[in-house]
Structures are given as structure tokens and as C-alpha cells.
Amino acid sequence: xxxxxxxxxxxxxxxxxxxxxxxxxxxxxxxxxxxxxxxxxxxxxxxxxxxxxxxxxxxxxxxxxxxxxxxxxxxxxxxxxxxxxxxxxxxxxxxxxxxxxxxxxxxxxxxxxxxxxxxxxxxxxxxxxxxxxxxxxxxxxxxxxxxxxxxxxxxxxxxxxxxxxxxxxxxxxxxxxxxxxxxxxxxxxxxxxxxxxxxxxxxxxxxxxxxxxxxxxxxxxxxxxxxxxxxxxxxxxxxxxxxxxxxxxxxxxxxxxxxxxxxxxxxxxxxxxxxxxxxxxxxxxxxxxxxxxxxxxxxxxxxxxxxxxxxxxxxxxxxxxxxxxxxxxxxxxxxxxxxxxxxxxxxxxxxxxxxxxxxxxxxxxxxxxxxxxxxxxxxxxxxxxxxxxxxxxxxxxxxxxxxxxxxxxxxxxxxxxxxxxxxxxxxxxxxxxxxxxxxxxxxxxxxxxxxxxxxxxxxxxxxxxxxx
Amino acid sequence: xxxxxxxxxxxxxxxxxxxxxxxxxxxxxxxxxxxxxxxxxxxxxxxxxxxxxxxxxxxxxxxxxxxxxxxxxxxxxxxxxxxxxxxxxxxxxxxxxxxxxxxxxxxxxxxxxxxxxxxxxxxxxxxxxxxxxxxxxxxxxxxxxxxxxxxxxxxxxxxxxxxxxxxxxxxxxxxxxxxxxxxxxxxxxxxxxxxxxxxxxxxxxxxxxxxxxxxxxxxxxxxxxxxxxxxxxxxxxxxxxxxxxxxxxxxxxxxxxxxxxxxxx
Numbered sequence: 001x002x003x004x005x006x007x008x009x010x011x012x013x014x015x016x017x018x019x020x021x022x023x024x025x026x027x028x029x030x031x032x033x034x035x036x037x038x039x040x041x042x043x044x045x046x047x048x049x050x051x052x053x054x055x056x057x058x059x060x061x062x063x064x065x066x067x068x069x070x071x072x073x074x075x076x077x078x079x080x081x082x083x084x085x086x087x088x089x090x091x092x093x094x095x096x097x098x099x100x101x102x103x104x105x106x107x108x109x110x111x112x113x114x115x116x117x118x119x120x121x122x123x124x125x126x127x128x129x130x131x132x133x134x135x136x137x138x139x140x141x142x143x144x145x146x147x148x149x150x151x152x153x154x155x156x157x158x159x160x161x162x163x164x165x166x167x168x169x170x171x172x173x174x175x176x177x178x179x180x181x182x183x184x185x186x187x188x189x190x191x192x193x194x195x196x197x198x199x200x201x202x203x204x205x206x207x208x209x210x211x212x213x214x215x216x217x218x219x220x221x222x223x224x225x226x227x228x229x230x231x232x233x234x235x236x237x238x239x240x241x242x243x244x245x246x247x248x249x250x251x252x253x254x255x256x257x258x259x260x261x262x263x264x265x266x267x268x269x270x271x272x273x274x275x276x277x278x279x280x281x282x283x284x285x286x287x288x289x290x291x292x293x294x295x296x297x298x299x300x301x302x303x304x305x306x307x308x309x310x311x312x313x314x315x316x317x318x319x320x321x322x323x324x325x326x327x328x329x330x331x332x333x334x335x336x337x338x339x340x341x342x343x344x345x346x347x348x349x350x351x352x353x354x355x356x357x358x359x360x361x362x363x364x365x366x367x368x369x370x371x372x373x374x375x376x377x378x379x380x381x382x383x384x385x386x387x388x389x390x391x392x393x394x395x396x397x398x399x400x401x402x403x404x405x406x407x408x409x410x411x412x413x414x415x416x417x418x419x420x421x422x423x424x425x426x427x428x429x430x431x432x433x434x435x436x437x438x439x440x441x442x443x444x445x446x447x448x449x450x451x452x453x454x455x456x457x458x459x460x461x462x463x464x465x466x467x468x
Numbered sequence: 469x470x471x472x473x474x475x476x477x478x479x480x481x482x483x484x485x486x487x488x489x490x491x492x493x494x495x496x497x498x499x500x501x502x503x504x505x506x507x508x509x510x511x512x513x514x515x516x517x518x519x520x521x522x523x524x525x526x527x528x529x530x531x532x533x534x535x536x537x538x539x540x541x542x543x544x545x546x547x548x549x550x551x552x553x554x555x556x557x558x559x560x561x562x563x564x565x566x567x568x569x570x571x572x573x574x575x576x577x578x579x580x581x582x583x584x585x586x587x588x589x590x591x592x593x594x595x596x597x598x599x600x601x602x603x604x605x606x607x608x609x610x611x612x613x614x615x616x617x618x619x620x621x622x623x624x625x626x627x628x629x630x631x632x633x634x635x636x637x638x639x640x641x642x643x644x645x646x647x648x649x650x651x652x653x654x655x656x657x658x659x660x661x662x663x664x665x666x667x668x669x670x671x672x673x674x675x676x677x678x679x680x681x682x683x684x685x686x687x688x689x690x691x692x693x694x695x696x697x698x699x700x701x702x703x704x705x706x707x708x709x710x711x712x713x714x715x716x717x718x719x720x721x722x723x724x725x726x727x728x729x730x731x732x733x
Contacts, residue, residue, distance in 0.1 A: 054683060054684055089678045092682055098696065098697070105694050107686045111696065336646045354647055354662065
């Protein structure tokens, strides 16, 4: 009997018209390690939730069948363990050991067995701290290792991993992959965006298509040889399909100048950032790099005129702000005035949504400044025209990202400051975004982007600033 | 509130008592003190409480740093009573223009501020020396509180510090979108409400994800839970509660002796 068996499986969430996943036929044998691929919206996460037995019968409509060890996944939950994307919302308790023990307590494991099993699980993932380590003092990568230990402690036979490295910086992602490479006993189904990094962890690749079930299945080399081009076009990050650089900018006049810039968060012991000097020029793309915790996002907020510098200054030149407001530093400008000159795009698009319709989001800034509306043009330019009436919160990750960039562009600022704009995006959205930024640069805009993404540096950046 | 480690030595004889016993002892003492009106009973209670501080593994300096708002409140109570109390009987101690400070005023001010500190201090001691996880464990194990609520609340509590950061980000993001209130108080209120709503939405989403993760790890699945961290209720725990009860009874008897027990309650 196969370990996992799906026959014509489909799932439609209650209240939705479209099927999240449909027509999937798939069997997975014991001990196989499967990478599940597909463009965004193909239903990969829904499929994992189904196998984990997390889709309650009354929360949607099922087609076909899904079994784990011949049983309905909902009754086979003791056989499965799942790790999700976000470390913050899957750790339950304050101490590391307690968190791993949590699943064992829930499953009624005898008290005497709990701590030996906790230690074994922590050891398997290479958790370097004692059991009483506070979970909120761990880095993202360490938290995900802990979440993995929590899943393994219950001794599942089927391990489901839903983009476990998607919220992590490269160092954190490497920590998690290293831990996963040591987990060989369990049957594993992995959903992962960055395929090249995930390949050493798997021996089989299954490709899903939105609404179309399984379109490719086999050893990684075969699947990519036959379907690589098509997958890349659909947005999958296929190894061996590098993206060509989009050319270089031609630096123009200086727009913004930062000197001796520093900032300390209220209550923090050490400053988040100190002594940064930076000149931002028109027609130039600057990438801000550095490991987590070096103040990259803080720098973006300071350059964007959103935070008052703790030390040093941020000065806008006349080339950016004209003669009126230029005498004041950007953080003193009124918000509407700020959007006319500097656009900021946050890491999480949802933080920036303030209305309930896509078209209203785009109209907001222009209306506040009394500018003529270019909403229709922007909608088309960013492929959002079909979604004009949709609620921004209901969009997919890629659509939300495009919308958040479009809202910043709506007031035609000459400087665009972006925080991890390519984070978690599929290949197609990534390329669209970079093309868009390159186009703005050609028109004389300055781009400053905080990023962990070496491809952004290679393809777009004219220069890099490395924080440490 | 940050989810920090307790500030006290976890091996101290009273600090390491069962959390439920500690909470019960504090409650008994607190309720008894609420009935007294004189300055002597709370002063005695306070003396006993302060004498117990080292037994909780807490240093006086740490306690002072932790409870300074309490002392400020007590000072405020004293000051306002000295200035504004209606009952100005007794001998005049000090006359400063319109303010006449009498022994009666001093006595009631002292009584009230002592009572405030004596009532609050047991709670401060208990929560400074009790880990929230241990408290939830003890509530489930000793008082048979449903784990669904005790552990659920504990998990939700862990997410609280994230809300502060989220609020900050949402506020900055609104400015980046060209939305600010300027000097208009109505606009301020509307901005506050819309930021609050966005915070609520994101908190609910995060809460839902946490609930799913807990679900996936078998929480509340109908299987009887076992216990990784036993919180036994031993003889010393019972002794702690009984001693607090005895102390409360003695204080009440003393207050009755002084004729100061509140009869209205």
C-alpha cells in the first residue's frame, strides 16, 4: 500500500467559486522525498493541509479521495507532522523544550517518555541550545528548526513542509535546509519556491498546474529536462534558467543625501543603525545588503522620510523636492507631500493597504494631491485590470506585491524605496517587478532597495551598500 | 508586557511553591486587607510581606524597581488626601494657608496608602516569581481548568509583544501612503480607528495560523493530555495557603479589636 494516495483529489474552500486544487492523482511510497512544484495558485499549500488532515469537512467541498496509510488524513493525524512558513505563529510555548513537548502532551505520550523524546528531536535538528532557551530569543532559522523538532517529536511517518524557509534570510534558510538534510527516515513532501536549494533534499519532483492536477512527475533531472522551459515561463524558479541583467542606469543629479545617519529603537540597548553616509542619485539603482539585524529596514524607513533620524541627517535636494519643501528634512513633510516625492514599499504589502478595493488603493494618493487620475493606466501596466474591484486582502502574494508597488508609483515620486520587494515572489512576478524598476530608472527615478536577493544585485543594481 | 523570565531565584523556598498555591495565598491576604480601615493592620501585613520577600528569592532592589508605579500611586493617594480630605478632625499638625493638616487627615491618608501597598504587594510578589507557563500548567493540573482555555490563552499571550511592533509598522505604512491626520483631531481619531482595524485583521490572521499549527500538533483533539511539567500540590504548598489564611484571620481579629472593620461590605 502506498503511503500517500490521491485519486482525482480536489478541494474548494467554502464560499469560493474556484477550486483551490483539482484533479490530482498521485501516490507516494514510504521513504520517498518529494518536491511539490507549481505556479502560485496551483494549490500546493491546500494539498499539504489536506494530507495533514487540517481541512475540516465542513470548511469546503472535496472531490475524489485522499488517504494516508489507507486512512482519511483527518483520522491519521498521529502519522503526520507539518511545518509552516511563519516561525512566529507556529511556536506555542515560551521555552524551547516545552514547545517540542507540547505535541507529545497533546497526543497523550506517557510523561516518562516525553523528555527523552524531546531531547532526541532537538538533537535530530541540531538545536544548539538547552531546553529552557526562550523561543523569542531565537533567530528565524533557529525557530524553524525548533518547529521541525516539534513536528518530528511525535514520530510522524509523513513529514509535510510548507515553504519552511520562505520567511527566512539566506543564513536562516541554510540552517533549516541543513537540519532537513539530516531527516531521512520520514516520507517527506516539500513545497519550496527556490528549487535549486531544495533539490539536494529530494529524489522526486511533482509539478501541479492550477486546476489541472499533476502535469509532470519524476526524478528532478528528467522533469526539468522535459518541462524546465514551460515551468520557468509559469513562474517556477527552475535551476539553470538564469535571468539576464537588465542593463545599467545613467546617474543623474543627487536627490537625497544621508550623513552620519543613525537610529535607536525606543527601549533598545544598541542602535539599529549608526554612521551611514549615502547619496542617492536620479537614474541609479542602489541595493542595500547585509545580514538580518543590521538595520536595513530601518535605513529604508529613514530614507523614506518615515522615521526621524536619531543621529545625523537626511536631506532632500532641490532636484527631488523643488524649492518649497526642500529646506525641511523629509520626515517633517506632510504625508501627502511625501508621496509626491518619495514612494516607500514595505516588505509586507498588507501593511500598506488602507481601502477595500484595488482601484481605490491606486486612486488614494492622487486624490489627496489633486492629481489627474491614472488609475486605469496603472491597472493595465501592472496586470491588475481584472482585479480593479477586488479587496486587496484577497489577492495572491504576487498580485499584492504588484499592487503595493503600483500604489507607490501612482503619485509619480522620483525616489522609490523598497524593502525586500522580491521576497517570496515567483519567477514571473520577479521578472515583471525588476523590468518595472528598470523602466522607472530609465525615466530618471532613483531606486533604493533593501534585499537579501543576490539576483536583484546581479540583474538590477548599479551599486551596493553593505551594512554590518 | 514582555514574556520575560522570572526575575527571582527559582529555588527560593516560597518562590518555588506551586503557582496556584501562591495565587491562592495572595488572594486570601488581599481580600482580608480590603476589609480593614485602620493604618495598623495593613502596616503589620506589609511588614510580614516585606519579611517574606527574600523567601521568594527576590532582592529588595529588584522589587523596588518592579513596583515603583505602586509607590508613586501610594504617594499620590497620601498627597491628595492631605490636600482634599473632607474629614479634618483631630489636632492640627500644620497649617499652610488654606490647607490644615490634622492628625485625622494624616491617619486616614496613611491608612489608605499603606493598604494600597499591602494589598498590591502579594500580587507583585507572585507574578514576579511565577512563570506564565507554570501558572497555566498548575491551573490545568490543580484546578482542572480546561487546557483549551489555559494553554490557548498562554499561546495567545506570547503573540502580544508582536502587536506593538505591528502597530508601529502600520502607522509608518499609512504615512507612506500619504495618510496622516495633521492637526485635525477628528482625522486623528479616524486614523487611529483605521490603524486599529488593520491591526485587528492581522492579529486575527496570525491567531488563525497559530490555531492551525496547534491543531496540527494534536491540540484539543479529544485524546487525554499528559503532562510534561508536573505541578504537584505538596504539603508546603498547603502550608503556604494555610499560613496566609492564618495571617489574614489574625489581622482581621486585630482590626476588630481596634474597632476598625468595615461593616458595609
